[in-house]
Amino acid sequence: MGAVTAEARPWTAPVASGPVTATVRLPGSKSMTARALVLSALADGPSEIRRPLRARDTTLMAAGLRALGVAIDTSSDDAWTVEPGPLRGPATVDVGLAGTIMRFAPPVAALADGTVTFDGDPHARNRPLRPIVEALRALGVVVDSSPSGGLPLVVHGTGMVEGGEAVIDASGSSQFVSGLLLSAPRFGKGLVLRHEGPPVPSAPHLRMTTHMLRAAGAVVDESVPDVWVVEPGPLHGHTWEIEPDLSGAAPFFAAAMVTGGAVTLAGWPRDSWQPVGTLTELLTALGAEVSQGDDGLTVRGTGELRGIDADLSEVSELTPVVAALAALAGSPSSLRGVAHIRGHETDRIAALAHELGKAGAGIVEHPDGLDITPGPLRPATFETYADHRMAHAAAVIGLASRGTELTDVACTSKTLPEFPELWAGLVTGS
Structure with a gap:
């Protein structure tokens, strides 16, 4: 009775020509x-x-x-x-x-x-x-x-x-x-x-x-x-x-961090049932400024991406985007505590190791995570493994690495069908 999956949609990730500054409204969690x-x-x-x-x-x-x-x-x-x-x-x-x-x-x-x-x-x-x-x-x-x-x-x-x-x-x-x-x-x-x-x-x-x-x-x-x-x-x-989806917001926040811009997630409640405190600590450690106001939750890039040593067990859904940020940072990172994501849509640890390695990062794979040493970026075709979060990670790498191709961006329909259009509009300012 296997489901009919959408036809693969190859996609070239847009490169950011300047700081990404935008307010995004995302669907619910x-x-x-x-x-x-x-x-x-x-x-x-x-x-x-x-x-x-x-x-x-x-x-x-x-x-x-x-x-x-x-x-x-x-x-x-x-x-x-x-x-x-x-x-x-x-x-x-x-x-x-x-x-x-x-x-x-x-x-x-x-x-x-x-x-x-x-x-x-x-x-x-x-x-x-x-x-x-x-x-x-x-x-x-x-x-x-x-x-x-x-x-x-x-x-x-x-x-x-x-x-x-x-x-x-x-x-x-x-x-x-x-x-x-x-x-x-x-x-x-x-x-x-x-x-x-x-x-x-x-x-x-x-x-x-x-x-x-x-x-x-x-x-x-x-x-x-x-x-x-x-x-x-x-x-x-x-x-x-239903609150906006915090995991779904992660690549958009990453766009602000990679480009030195600012992205606001509109409609964010002051009292949330999602782990916004953990996300704030994580992005701050990576070099962002995070603030909350009446207009929503805002992440600003400071022009610096720092490597981190982090246990991601509480926010494992963020691992692919955090790993992409780590690959673009100015110093090495160690991400751990996420052995269980090997059983997600795909084995996310193995998939990230393989794809980020193709893009130029030095990777050491561990049972529960990854050591990531940033290296010179090179054009690469990212396999997305029918996994929306892998596509998000590839899009983040593509901000800084011209020639980043995704084998399939249609997999983002799992949680955000309009992702490719939203992302392209955000990055190109159109």
């Missing part, structure tokens, strides 16, 4: 939109999702929940409406290449009455899923999976999940925890979920999950490290205000 869709589908009344992200991952999520019997109207770009209904199979869910769908939707499917089949793009079958599958089985759900514990997956829902206690190793992805927590209020006994293993990456995404659960009326206790307790109870319909 993928992470918040995905969570809002799931919580709304499981609620006891209607919900509205304001300024959602319309992109491949989120439209596939909406389609998957629709297949389970949820009425979702995505006709407006300003607000989507969700009317929950009885969850039922048989249904088929196309996850595309989205970790959010393959990890958030199976626990929802376990609450459906009937059989739900999951599959997606070819590479989706390589993305880790076993911890969710094993946790659902421990909670009494019958799940058929591939020999590796991943896709294709069949969840045999009975209309209810008893719930109780489960132990999980979520060191491969915080989405394993989020996926179980989002459905847990609907489990008969709720859920006590315990993580055992190396640290869970992307802690800010877990905080977003628990914040949003509480906003929908759930009772969640995360006071004990690596243990999450969700009480059984209703989730309420809610109006979700």
Whole structure:
């Protein structure tokens, strides 16, 4: 049932002729939109999702929940409406290449009455899923999976999940925890979920999950490290205000830093559920000035890019763009704490090592990161690996390196379909 992927679109990255100065309005956060869709589908009344992200991952999520019997109207770009209904199979869910769908939707499917089949793009079958599958089985759900514990997956829902206690190793992805927590209020006994293993990456995404659960009326206790307790109870319909996507803003901020310009992300809330503090520290260490005002979040280039020694485990989605900045910096960098991104859309550590090396950087690859020594830039063709963040990294390199070609820029449709046009307008000032 593999998804139809967009035809490859080769692209020449535009070179910056001067400082990039602009205000950008970006679509909503993928992470918040995905969570809002799931919580709304499981609620006891209607919900509205304001300024959602319309992109491949989120439209596939909406389609998957629709297949389970949820009425979702995505006709407006300003607000989507969700009317929950009885969850039922048989249904088929196309996850595309989205970790959010393959990890958030199976626990929802376990609450459906009937059989739900999951599959997606070819590479989706390589993305880790076993911890969710094993946790659902421990909670009494019958799940058929591939020999590796991943896709294709069949969840045999009975209309209810008893719930109780489960132990999980979520060191491969915080989405394993989020996926179980989002459905847990609907489990008969709720859920006590315990993580055992190396640290869970992307802690800010877990905080977003628990914040949003509480906003929908759930009772969640995360006071004990690596243990999450969700009480059984209703989730309420809610109006979700989706913030601009912070990870999606990273290449635009990088453009200001590389060119000595200034980029403002409009509509940024003063109280955010995304890790803006961590991003600020990181970009400041790299040589930027970051400020927040009524007009949004602004990043200014100071004319200097500095190498950094950084643990990126909390903000691993930023690794490709940070690695590109490190390749353009004035001194070497060491990036670590991101072993789990080898299981993202592609093995991002290996992919970055290969592509940045082609562009002239000296690279030492480690199990959990990269050492990057900037070198003389040379024209290169960047393979994008069907990975939107790899395309973002290549675009950042292209700001300073004429002749940077991308094998495919269409992969940016995963989270920001208008990226090539937005980027070209930003860089050329048109």
